[in-house]
Amino acid sequence: MESPAAADVEKSGGDYAHLTNTSIRSFGWEGITVTVKDRQTKQPKDILSGINGMVKAGELLALMGPSGSGKTTLLDVLAHREATPSASVQQSLYLNGSKTSLREFRKISSYVEQEDALIGSLTVKETLYFAARLSLPSFIGKLERIARIDALIAAFGLQGQASTLIGTPIRKGLSGGQKRRVSVASQLITSPKILFLDEPTSGLDSAASFEVISFVKNIAKMHNLLVIASIHQPSTITFKLFDRLLLLSRGKTAYNGPISGVKEYFDQMGYKMPVYMNPAEFVIELVNTDFARNQEKAVEQLENIQDSWSKSESASTVIREIEGETSSSTKTTIEDEHGYANKFMLPFTLIHRSFIKSHRDIVAYGIRIAMYMGLAIMMGTVWLRLGTNQENIQSFINAIFFGGAFMSFMAVAYIPAFLEDRQLYIKERANGLYGPTAFMIANFVIGLPYLFIISLLFSVITYWLSNFRPSADGFWIWVMWLFLDLVAAESLVVFLSSLVPVFVIALAATAFANGLWMSVNGFMVAPQTLNVFWRYVFHYIDYQAWVFRGMMVNEFGYRTYECDSMCHCMYVTDLADQCKINGKGVLATYNFNTENTGKYVGYMLVITLGYRLLGWLVIYLRRH
Known part of the structure; x- marks a missing residue:
């Protein structure tokens, strides 16, 4: 049975044919064993034991x-990925019978994750374009990249969806099957010879599952790709699309051979397969002990199946095939045709992609801008047109604290967008496309214009409504402090969300941190009277403290206020004889002066850099 979509692959075969050159006859593995420490007994435990195979x-x-x-663990080992944290791995992997390095292996292999690593606000063609920019070396020119993209779009039957958005929670895009085809196509942009698929049919109905595997099968047959896919429970027609089956249970092999031989093999063992039953369902039920009513009997049956396989002629045949390849092997040279992208250009490519994503995806910055505008209107109307008489001095101080503190507090709204970007980075890093430096540079740069726009719009509303110092330089200095405030706050979000990449926990941690900064920033308690511990441990690394100082200096360092009608002044300054208060007298109560603004800006930059470096360190050390 062949779907109409799959037939398109045949028509586009010539378009795709020129994409593959390196000759790989076989990929084999021998004696794969993965051992971890059991959490309860603290004893070594094998999650994979002596797995052999060849495709x-x-x-x-x-x-x-x-x-x-152990399916995913085995797939990770075969793909030269980290199997399980703190695991001991024994493995022998062969290309054309000879061992190869990770660097060489990555040149001819690609890995498609279980969950689609796609940006919903990009089109199909843009997705493949950026996949090409990130993975293809610079010596492959623009025309060849376009040719590869067009060939893959045709090969996977996506011509009609080339300009369609992948889809976001608020914008409908591709179907599940189409998304999975795009995921596979994006990994084929480098023309790999080995393709790993982790649960490629997960979340798809039987028709979409058949469609996806049909496209992959046709590409594999025509261009000699080796495809290894972990798959849970395919339908009968999807199961028959595969050539070979490696059946695992409790980390050991239960069967490893042709799909066509499954029924005969288990029939000979005495496990008759019902005529109209899905073979995939039959073999899974046969080796599954989790839901058996009689656990002892089920385990005994499984051990019998595993023991029968290890002693079978079929198992010996697999080993002979591997040994035959290794004995006749010659060193396989992996050509540099697949190479690596220009590392210098990677941040620019990521910035370009993030820019498209950010201005199309309203969740990333559109909703945040609306939130800040609401806060601006509220603040501007609460502190509406404050006069310059002395009773409003405290109101001005309160407004300065509120504006700086709550602007940074609302940076928690960036957490979902960052976690989405981080998840994509994790998958692309695992495929060797780029590292934490390129990711952090792009993440930082793409946020700057949006944060400046937010700061400017917020200030346009708030600054004049509240009647802060009415001058152009006063306004732009206020904008500068809000901008530095938001940049530092977003850097804190990046660090904490990298450290604890779970939305609820990251939200709580960021809220707690901002609460701490509000408490020690110098408004609640003047810095000179702040408890020694809080002052020297937290106050001086509190970015809100320097924003508060800068904004206070901007307002009170260059302005005078009227005393009451009886010429009683709340703050006694050199202007008392004029029934006025020099704003510098207000600053003196906080021990602030007007001469250190440049230092305050420098401290803000250092704090922001510190958060970014900590964020970089966390994502460098954590791969999951």
Whole structure:
């Protein structure tokens, strides 16, 4: 059975054919064992034990087994990825019978994650364009990149959706099957010879699952790709699209051979497959002990199946195939045709992609701008047209504190957007596309214009409504402090969200941090009277403290206020004989002066850099 969509692959075969050059006959593995420490017994425990196998050019291998059988772990080991944190891994991996390095292997392999690593606000063509920019070396010119993109769009039957958005929660885009095809196509942009698919049909109905695997199968057959896919429980027609099955249960092999031989093999063992039953369902139920009523009997049956396989002629055949390849192997040279992208240009590519995402995706900055505008209107109307008489001095101080503190507090709204970007980075880093430096540079740069726009719009409303110092330089200095405030606050969000990449926890941690900064920034308690611990441990690294100082100096350092009608002045200054208060007298009560503004700006830059470096360190050390 062949779908109309799959037939399109045949028509576009010539378009895709020129994309593959390196010759890989086979990919084999021997004695793969992954050992971890059991959490309860603290004893070594094998989650994979002695797994052998081989897949040849043009074949599709299905990794199947019950949940917890080791499918994803095996797929990660085969793909030269970290299997499990703190695990001990024994492995022998061969290309054309000879061992190869990680760097060489990445040149000819690609890995498609279980969840689509796609940006919803990009079109199909843009998605493939940026995949090409991030993964293809610079010596591959623009025309060839376009040719590869067009060939893949045609090969996967996506011509009609080339200009369609992938789709976001508030903007409808592609169907689930189409998204999965785009995910696979984006990994084929480098013309790999080995393709790893982690649950490619997860979340898809049987028709969409068949559609996705059909496209992959046709591409594999025509261009000699080796495809290894972990798959949970495919339909009968999807299962038959695969050439080979490696069945796992509790970390051991239960079957490893042709799909066509599954029924005969288990029939000979005495496990008759019902005529109209899905073979995939049958074998999974056969080796699944999780839901058995009689656990002892189920475990005994599984051990019998695993023991029978290890002693079978089929198992010996697999080992002979591997040994045959290794004994006749010659060193496989991986050409540099797939190479690596220009590292210098990677941040610019990421910035370009993020710019498109940010101005199309209203969630990233549109909603945040609306939130800040609401806060600005509220603040401007609460502190509406404050006069310059002395009873309003405290109101001005309160407004300065509120404006700086709550602007930074509302930076928590950036957490969801950053976590989404981080998740994409994790997947692309695992595929070797770029590292934490390029990601952090792009993340920082793309936010600057939006944060400046937010600061400017907020100030246009608030500054004049509240009647702060009425001068152009006063206004722009206020904008500068708000901008530095937001940049530092967003840097704090990046650090904490990298450290605890769970929305609720990151939200709580950021809110707590901002609450701490509000408490010690010098408004609640003047810096010179602040408890020694809080002052020297937290006050001087509090970015809100320097924003508060800067804004106070901007307002009170260059303005005078009227005493009451009886010429009683709340603050006694050199202008008392004129029934006025020099604003510098207000600053003196906080021990602020007008001569250190440049230092305050420098401290803000250092604090922001510190958060960014900490964020970089966290994502450098954490790969998940």
